[in-house]
Amino acid sequence: MVVTRFAPSPTGYLHIGGARTALFNWLWSRKKKGKFILRIEDTDLKRNTPTAMQQVISDLRWLGIDWDEGPDVGGPNGPYLQSQRKDIYEKYVRKLIDEKKAYYCFDTPEELDAMRQKATAEKSNIVYQRPEKFPDESEVAKAKAEGKSVTVRFVMPAEEIVVKDVIRGEVRFNGAELGDLIILKSDGFPTYNFAVVVDDALMGVTCIMRGQEHLMNTPAQQELWKALGFGDLPQYVHMSVTISQTGGKLSKRERPAALRNVIKKMQDIDFNKLAEAGSITIEQLNSFLDGKTTPDMPNIDAMAKYLGVALPEINVVDFFRSGYLPETMMNFLALLGWSPGDGREIMTAGQLIESFDISRLIKANSLFDRSKLLAFNTEHMRMVPKDKLIVYFREYLKAAESPVIKADDKTLGRLLELCAGARTLADVEKKSRFIFIDSEKIEFDEKAVKKVLLDGDSLLILKGVRDGLACVEPFDEKSVEQMLMTLAQKRNVGLGKIAQPLRVALCGSTISISIFEAVCMLGRENALARLDNTLKKFSR
RNA sequence: GCCCCCAUCGUCUAGUGGCCCAGGACGCCGGGUUCUCAACCCGGCAACAGGGGUUCGACUCCCCUUGGGGGUACCA
Numbered sequence: 376m377v378v379t380r381f382a383p384s385p386t387g388y389l390h391i392g393g394a395r396t397a398l399f400n401w402l403w404s405r406k407k408k409g410k411f412i413l414r415i416e417d418t419d420l421k422r423n424t425p426t427a428m429q430q431v432i433s434d435l436r437w438l439g440i441d442w443d444e445g446p447d448v449g450g451p452n453g454p455y456l457q458s459q460r461k462d463i464y465e466k467y468v469r470k471l472i473d474e475k476k477a478y479y480c481f482d483t484p485e486e487l488d489a490m491r492q493k494a495t496a497e498k499s500n501i502v503y504q505r506p507e508k509f510p511d512e513s514e515v516a517k518a519k520a521e522g523k524s525v526t527v528r529f530v531m532p533a534e535e536i537v538v539k540d541v542i543r544g545e546v547r548f549n550g551a552e553l554g555d556l557i558i559l560k561s562d563g564f565p566t567y568n569f570a571v572v573v574d575d576a577l578m579g580v581t582c583i584m585r586g587q588e589h590l591m592n593t594p595a596q597q598e599l600w601k602a603l604g605f606g607d608l609p610q611y612v613h614m615s616v617t618i619s620q621t622g623g624k625l626s627k628r629e630r631p632a633a634l635r636n637v638i639k640k641m642q643d644i645d646f647n648k649l650a651e652a653g654s655i656t657i658e659q660l661n662s663f664l665d666g667k668t669t670p671d672m673p674n675i676d677a678m679a680k681y682l683g684v685a686l687p688e689i690n691v692v693d694f695f696r697s698g699y700l701p702e703t704m705m706n707f708l709a710l711l712g713w714s715p716g717d718g719r720e721i722m723t724a725g726q727l728i729e730s731f732d733i734s735r736l737i738k739a740n741s742l743f744d745r746s747k748l749l750a751f752n753t754e755h756m757r758m759v760p761k762d763k764l765i766v767y768f769r770e771y772l773k774a775a776e777s778p779v780i781k782a783d784d785k786t787l788g789r790l791l792e793l794c795a796g797a798r799t800l801a802d803v804e805k806k807s808r809f810i811f812i813d814s815e816k817i818e819f820d821e822k823a824v825k826k827v828l829l830d831g832d833s834l835l836i837l838k839g840v841r842d843g844l845a846c847v848e849p850f851d852e853k854s855v856e857q858m859l860m861t862l863a864q865k866r867n868v869g870l871g872k873i874a875q876p877l878r879v880a881l882c883g884s885t886i887s888i889s890i891f892e893a894v895c896m897l898g899r900e901n902a903l904a905r906l907d908n909t910l911k912k913f914s915r
Numbered sequence: 916g917c918c919c920c921c922a923u924c925g926u927c928u929a930g931u932g933g934c935c936c937a938g939g940a941c942g943c944c945g946g947g948u949u950c951u952c953a954a955c956c957c958g959g960c961a962a963c964a965g966g967g968g969u970u971c972g973a974c975u976c977c978c979c980u981u982g983g984g985g986g987u988a989c990c991a
Contacts, residue, residue, distance in 0.1 A: 384991045419990055484989065491988085498916045501987075526989055543920070552918070560989040567991045591919060591986045615921080618984070707927095710940095714928060718939050737928080740984055744926045747941040753954075796954025806952075827951095859950085874950030886952045 377409030378581045381435075381442075382571070384416040385427035387672065388690035389434035391743065392586065392617050395708040399614060400584045401440045402709065402731040412578055413445030416571070417458045418564045428456075434691040438701050439724055444578070452578040457570050464565040467573050467603055468527055468558060476530050476602045477558060478509035481523045502554040503528065524561035529569070529599060531555050536594040541612040542736050548594040556595055572596050576605035584612040584733070612733055615712045615740045619687075630679075630686045630693075631669045637684050638664060644682075652681035687745075698771055698801030702759055703752040711741045721754045753798045764791055771800040778811040779804055786896070793888045809882035810896050814905040819883040827885060828913055833876040836866070840877055841906050850899045856891040880909040 379400035383393055404411035413435070417423045432447060444450025454460055471477035494501035505528075510518075518525055533551040540546055558569035565573070575583060590613045600608060619629050638644060650660040653674040662668045669675075672690075679686045688694045694704055706722055714737075715722070715730040722730070756764070765787050772780040782790070794803040809817060827833060843858045859877070863870045878890045881902065887893055894902050 382991090386991085416991060422990065480989095482989090487989080495916080500917055524989075546919070548919075557989050562989075564989090566989070571991090586985090587920060588985050589991090592991095613920085616984075620926095710927065712927095716929070718929070720927090720940055739921055741928085742926060744941070747927060750941050757954090794953080796952095798953065802953070856950090863950095870950050872950095878951060884951090888951095890950060 376581070377404055377407035378412065378579050379404045379409065379584060380412040380414055380575070380578065380580050382414040382416050382574075383431055384419065384422065385424060385431060386422050387424055387427050387430070388692050389431045390690050391688075391694075391708070393431075394434065394438060394691050394704070395617060395711060396585055396614070397435060397440055398438070398705060398708050399713070399731075399733075399736070400582075401442075402728055403582065403584065403733055404443075405728045406731045409581075410443045410579075411441075412450070412452070412580065413442040413455065414574060414578070415446055415456045416567065417456055418560075418567065418570055420458075420562070420564070423458075430692075437695060438691065438705055440705075457574065458564075460570075460574070461564065463577070464559070464570060464573055465563075468565070468569070471529065471558070471602060472527065474602075475509065477527050478506070478530065479515050479518075480526045480528050480557070481510070481518045482526070483524055500552060502552060505530070505555055526557050526561050527559035528555040529558045529595070529602070531595065532598060536598060538590075538593045538597055538611060539608075540590070540593075541610055541733055542615075542738055543590075543613060546590065546593075550594065550598070553595060558599070568592055568595050569599060572599040572603065572605070575609060576600060576603065580609055582610040582612060582733075584614060586616045587613045588616060589613060612736065614736055615738060617711055617743050618740050619743060620745075629689050630672070631663070631675050633686050634675055634679050634684070635664060637679075637682065641682065649678055649681060653678035695771070696774055698799030698804070699748070699752050700755045700759060700764075700767060700800075703748065703755040706755065707748050707751045711743065712737050712739075721751065721758070723758070749798050753796070756797060756799075757795070761788055761791070768800050768803065772804060775801070775804065777804050777808060779808050781811050789892075790888065793892055806886060806888045807893075809884075809887065810893060814901070814908055817881075817883045817905070819879075820885070823879045823883070823885045824913065827875045827879045828909075831872075833872075834910065834914055836862075836873060837876050837880055837906065837910060839866075840873060841903065841910070844894065844899065844902060844906070850895065852889075852891045852895050855894050859891070877906075881905055 381393075381397040381400050383389065383397075389397075401411050403409075413432075415428055415431075417428075428446065432445075435442075442448065444452060444455065446453075446455040449455075468477065472479070491501050515525060531550050531553050536548045536550050536553075538546045538548065556568055557566050559565055574580075593611055593613070597608060597611075621629065621632070638649070646660060647657060650657045653660070653670060654677060655663075655670050655674050659668065659670060663670055670678075675686070685697075686693075688697055691704065695701075702723065705724055706720075706727065709722070709727050709731070710720060713731070713735055716735055717730075719726070719730075759767070765784050768787055768791060769780065769784075771777075779787075779790070790803055790807045794806055797803050797806070839862055840859065843862055844855070847854050847858045859873050860870060863873050866872075874890050875885065877894075878887050879885060881887075881890070881893060881897065897905065
């Protein structure tokens, strides 16, 4: 049976690279009717965020990924939080020490740092010098009593280590250059490289699919696996990584970096107000602008909101907030480094599972291209069943705190219909929100007013439109359209000359849903009042 | 510095020695349709990083160069 896993460390929201790794593991387990495990790698106490695990879980669920074993659903191989498996790791560390495959060390971080610096200065490779004789238990007890830090290192065989990778074939490493890695930290927790091996083996993982940034860790993990006597090695699959448009691995750093660039390019920023908006001090802001420190994501987001700039989406939630569908994300991510081979691109989860195969994973890194993502979303907006789309839309509106949320499901459905061909849920919201806000709160786009409202005899035309709307019967989309068409014919102008001024008069901008339908949704009274308002406001 | 991985249109990719003067998709450009935006329809531009081999024949195999990415932690 194929058993795959996704093992994030809970440091924040799930970002797009992690989501892709999770997705491939999930697809493969589903395709092979095997198991998919979610494990949380939280052995670094310093880095863990208390809410991060929940964020990762909800992001995965939003994407449509489920798991057979995990911290929230349980399973026979738990616990699924590494921080709760300390005793298990200790047992295996003990085993290695007893077999002389691992040994105690008493170096302080400062000493190790000095060794590294010396090596860098000499431009030589840093390999830990294994002692002639391994410290025994009495020495350990003594060191502990003296308050020295105690770690455990694995004895790396000084020979060629060949890793068989599904994507890359045989990759050769020199064990002597790898050196003895620490497997148990002085705080008693295992290091990543050790914990992964123990957990993957104990949880029965047969296929390890992860980013190529882990390829260098693999020879050590493989040797550890063998030294621990865990039997058949798992399949290793080191996928290409997703790189960002600015170059480099797609990472959380991109959002702060983008904000920093925006701030530097902008003129007349009140830095005090900006810091206040971001809930940070002016010193912290300056330090951030100098590239020395990075505020937390909520502070970054708050500042971006204050400046009215859109930061590049990096985390799964960013895409949700920008109005993308989970179907889109899954589909698009799956096509980064993989393709079904028959030219199909737009696919449902079912189709992805059906056609997925690790043998078709490609070696080269790929760039995350937002304009193609937008095109994918446009397709999925069309494909998702209407009732499901309404649910998504409502979730989006809620998160965006949009006034459109006041609408009932029927209206939401109608709005979605009217916006057939829209690229994102955000577009639908933008085109319809004017219907749900008070007339006094309509914001007029300066350009639109100048170009459409104050152009020619638009205001005069609007007076005619007003009279027409006042008496058109019945007050429905058809009749309104008919009335406006007749008006256009009478004045011998195109419909655009009538509809555009009306649009700007009612919604303040040149972009909205069908204006005939919008008029009806507003209702006669409302529409007339808003029209009067506008007329009064812009008539000289 | 050292180690590892990678290299087809701007981007995602198809391509496993002849089917390829390289196919699809997004984007872009031109045109059409339209009450706006989007969508839609028609047409167009656009790539095998460079240099050596191997072979009757290389996008496909080998080597070098260049370029890109990753790693080099008591992070994961």
